[in-house]
Amino acid sequence: xxxxxxxxxxxxxxxxxxxxxxxxxxxxxxxxxxxxxxxxxxxxxxxxxxxxxxxxxxxxxxxxxxxxxxxxxxxxxxxxxxxxxxxxxxxxxxxxxxxxxxxxxxxxx
Amino acid sequence: xxxxxxxxxxxxxxxxxxxxxxxxxxxxxxxxxxxxxxxxxxxxxxxxxxxxxxxxxxxxxxxxxxxxxxxxxxxxxxxxxxxxxxxxxxxxxxxxxxxxxxxxxxxxxxxxxxxxxxxxxxxxxxxxxxxxxxxxxxxxxxxxxxxxxxxxxxxxxxxxxxxxxxxxxxxxxxxxxxxxxxxxxxxxxxxxxxxxxxxxxxxxxxxxxxxxxxxxxxxxxxxxxxxxxxxxxxxxxxxxxxxxxxxxxxxxxxxxxxxxxxxxxxxxxxxxxxxxxxxxxxxxxxxxxxxxxxxxxxxxxxxxxxxxxxxxxxxxxxxxxxxxxxxxxxxxxxxxxxxxxxxxxxxxxxxxxxxxxxxxx
Numbered sequence: 001x002x003x004x005x006x007x008x009x010x011x012x013x014x015x016x017x018x019x020x021x022x023x024x025x026x027x028x029x030x031x032x033x034x035x036x037x038x039x040x041x042x043x044x045x046x047x048x049x050x051x052x053x054x055x056x057x058x059x060x061x062x063x064x065x066x067x068x069x070x071x072x073x074x075x076x077x078x079x080x081x082x083x084x085x086x087x088x089x090x091x092x093x094x095x096x097x098x099x100x101x102x103x104x105x106x107x108x109x
Numbered sequence: 110x111x112x113x114x115x116x117x118x119x120x121x122x123x124x125x126x127x128x129x130x131x132x133x134x135x136x137x138x139x140x141x142x143x144x145x146x147x148x149x150x151x152x153x154x155x156x157x158x159x160x161x162x163x164x165x166x167x168x169x170x171x172x173x174x175x176x177x178x179x180x181x182x183x184x185x186x187x188x189x190x191x192x193x194x195x196x197x198x199x200x201x202x203x204x205x206x207x208x209x210x211x212x213x214x215x216x217x218x219x220x221x222x223x224x225x226x227x228x229x230x231x232x233x234x235x236x237x238x239x240x241x242x243x244x245x246x247x248x249x250x251x252x253x254x255x256x257x258x259x260x261x262x263x264x265x266x267x268x269x270x271x272x273x274x275x276x277x278x279x280x281x282x283x284x285x286x287x288x289x290x291x292x293x294x295x296x297x298x299x300x301x302x303x304x305x306x307x308x309x310x311x312x313x314x315x316x317x318x319x320x321x322x323x324x325x326x327x328x329x330x331x332x333x334x335x336x337x338x339x340x341x342x343x344x345x346x347x348x349x350x351x352x353x354x355x356x357x358x359x360x361x362x363x364x365x366x367x368x369x370x371x372x373x374x375x376x377x378x379x380x381x382x383x384x385x386x387x388x389x390x391x392x393x394x395x396x397x398x399x400x401x402x403x404x405x406x407x408x409x410x411x412x413x414x415x416x417x418x419x420x421x422x423x424x425x426x427x428x429x430x431x432x433x434x435x436x437x438x439x440x441x442x443x444x445x446x447x448x449x450x451x452x453x454x455x456x457x458x459x460x461x462x463x464x465x466x467x468x469x470x
Contacts, residue, residue, distance in 0.1 A: 033252070087165070087211075088251030088444075091303050096361040100458035102369040104465035106346060 001078050006052055008074045015042045017069045020062040024048070025075075029057045033089065037075060054089065055079040128314040135305045137279035138168045138244075140313070141286040142206070146176045149204055152290065154181045156191055156208030156244075165210060166246055166305055188214050192221035192243070196229065199239045206290060208244045212299075213256025213441075215245055219264075226295045227270030241295045242286070247275065248353050248404050249451055250303025252444030259441050260405035262352075265297045266382035266414070273382040275299040277341070277356035279309040281379060284316040288335045299381075301353035336380060338388035344374035347398040347461060350389065350415050352378045355402045355452065362457045371461065381411055389415065390422035397423070400432040400460045402452050407435040429467030434460040 011018060021039040025031050036048040038060075055077030062068045080090075132140070145152050154169055160183035163170030173181040184191050188209055195205040209215045215222070222243070230238045249258030265273045272294055276282035282300070289296040316335050341356055342363050349359040356377045363373035376392045378384060393399045399419050401412035416431035434452045442450050 087257055088253035088302070090306050091250050091252075093307065096365060096454055098365050098454050098458060100455045100462065102366055102371050102458060102462055102465065104371065104462070106371075106465075 001080060003058055003076055003078055004053070004055065005073050005076045007071050008068045009049075010070050011040070011042055011047065013044055015044060015070070017067050018042045019067050020064050021046060022064055023060055025051075025057050025060070027057050027059055031055065031057060031077075049074075053077060053079070129310045129312045131308050132279055132311050133306050133308045134276070134279045134282045134300070135167055137283040137311050138286055138300065139170055139172070141283045141290075142169060142172060143175065145206070145287060145290045146172065146180055149290070151202060152180070152204045152206060153198060154206045154208070155184050155194070157184055157186055157210045159183060159208050164208065166300075166302065168244070168246075168300075168305075169208070188216075188218035189221055192218040192226065195241050195243070196221060196225045196239065199226075199241050200229075200237050204240045204242070204290065206242045206244065208246075210246065211253075211257045211302075212245055212247045212259040212261055215261055222265075222271070222295075222297075223268050227268045230294070231270060238293045239295045240293050242289045242292075242298055243295065244286075244298045244300060246302040246305075247299040248301050248303065249441060249447045250301075250354055252447065254443065255441070258444075258447060260353075260403065260436065262299060262381045262403075263405055263409060263411045263414075265299075266411060270295065271382060272296045272380070273299065274380050275301060275353040276379065277301065277304065277351075277353055277377050279307075280311045281339075281377075283311050283313065284335055285379065288316075299353060303354045304357065307357075336385075338376055338378045338380065338385035340374065340388075340392065341377040342373065342375040344372040344396065346372045346396055347400065347464060348374045348376055348389075348392045348396045349457070349461075350376045350378060350392075350399060350401045350419075351403070352381060353404070355404060358452070358454065359402055359457065362454055362461070365454065365458065366461060371465070373461070378415070384411075384414065384418060386418045386422065389418050393419045393423045394426065397426050397428045398464045399423075399427075400434060400457070400464055402434045402457055402460075404436050404451050406438045407433060408438050410435055429464045432460045432464050 018040040021041050023038050025037045031051045033054045034050045037051045038049050040047055058076040058078045060075050061073045158165055159169045160173045160181055191207045195207045198205045226239050226241055248260050262273055265271050274285055276285045289298050351359045359375045363375055366373045374392055374396055401415045403412055412433035412435055419431050434457050436450050
């Protein structure tokens with residue numbers, strides 16, 4: 001298993017910091033990609049930040065009310081070693097599903 | 110060998126158990142590169158993050174530590190430089206094995222690939238061959254952002270002087286990469302990144318043992334020959350033609366079609382330039398029906414080339430026009446939408462149904 005630290009991203013408009021309003025996940029929890037993980041407030045707006053990836057939450061940084069600078073650690077995930085690395089996710093090997101059935105009269109000439 | 114191996118993942122491991130090892134395509138490619146470096150002192154591997162990190166997909170993992178920084182090294186984030194340097198190294202007698210980190214990043218190096226690598230041998234009347242093996246993690250399926258899921262085989266295949274190959278399973282990946290790295294010509298090696306993690310049997314002692322069916326053994330050293338297509342599953346009623354990650358999907362479709370009484374052959378082209386026209390003629394000559402499946406957009410995709418080759422050899426006996434089930438004529442979508450873009454099981458089944466229903470009017 002490997003740990004991946006996700007820093008507070010640039011939330012746009014040149015803002016350099018954000019205040020934690022409420023964490024929506026906690027350490028030990030498994031999260032999916034795009035699942036909302038934290039409510040943040042900037043001097044422009046309040047927003048929910050989606051998870052950049054799937055994984056188990058190892059640590060969260062900042063209690064409600066704390067201010068975090070862009071680029072500082074926000075959350076740390078634990079992920080299997082065989083994840084795609086910098087981009088993408090490992091596809092699941094799922095059982096094939098179908099809705100279409102074939103029907104044909106085959107002339108065997 | 111009497112039985113047909115339908116999918117290397119389900120191959121009977123009792124046959125030659127000692128030589129056959131289970132490994133992922135990642136591991137198979139890594140092992141092939143390790144052996145290429147050991148066998149050929151002129152081989153060098155480089156690209157973005159290829160050295161210390163071992164590649165974003167871990168394909169070059171551990172190779173720098175083992176073979177040294179002169180033979181496996183990182184480059185700046187500039188594909189034109191990676192491929193331009195490959196030209197110079199090849200001229201100086203090396204065998205460069207550059208990596209373009211993702212398909213969509215080959216575009217900045219198109220000038221070096223098309224105008225230099227593909228034609229230097231021709232331009233120099235054979236005095237400056239370009240033995241370059243360009244590895245390109247290719248195709249979609251890993252929920253990645255733009256430029257990380259594209260299918261460039263038709264672009265490359267259109268360029269005289271380039272060869273193009275794409276393995277569909279770990280065994281072929283190991284042997285085709287080792288084979289490509291011995292060629293005197295540039296080979297574009299398209300790795301289906303969505304298949305990197307699936308394990309399968311790899312027989313490092315023989316290219317033939319696992320993927321090539323006995324029915325098409327042409328007596329060469331490689332059974333069905335490493336330079337040609339392979340029959341991934343034998344069938345009587347219709348041939349699905351595919352390459353890369355679509356081979357596994359077509360094998361799934363064939364199993365489902367069997368439930369409906371339709372016996373499907375799956376032809377894994379492997380080489381996209383040159384295409385094994387004889388294998389197409391053999392397969393479709395038998396089944397009389399064909400559907401080509403690829404992730405790339407429809408228009409001017411390689412499916413059109415395959416359809417023409419089939420028509421050329423099988424026109425008189427074809428039961429229906431060759432169908433194509435492909436991506437759409439749009440830029441590759443974001444990861445959230447790629448399941449709608451990449452041919453899925455139902456779209457392939459619909460394509461099969463269209464061919465089965467066709468009647469001459």
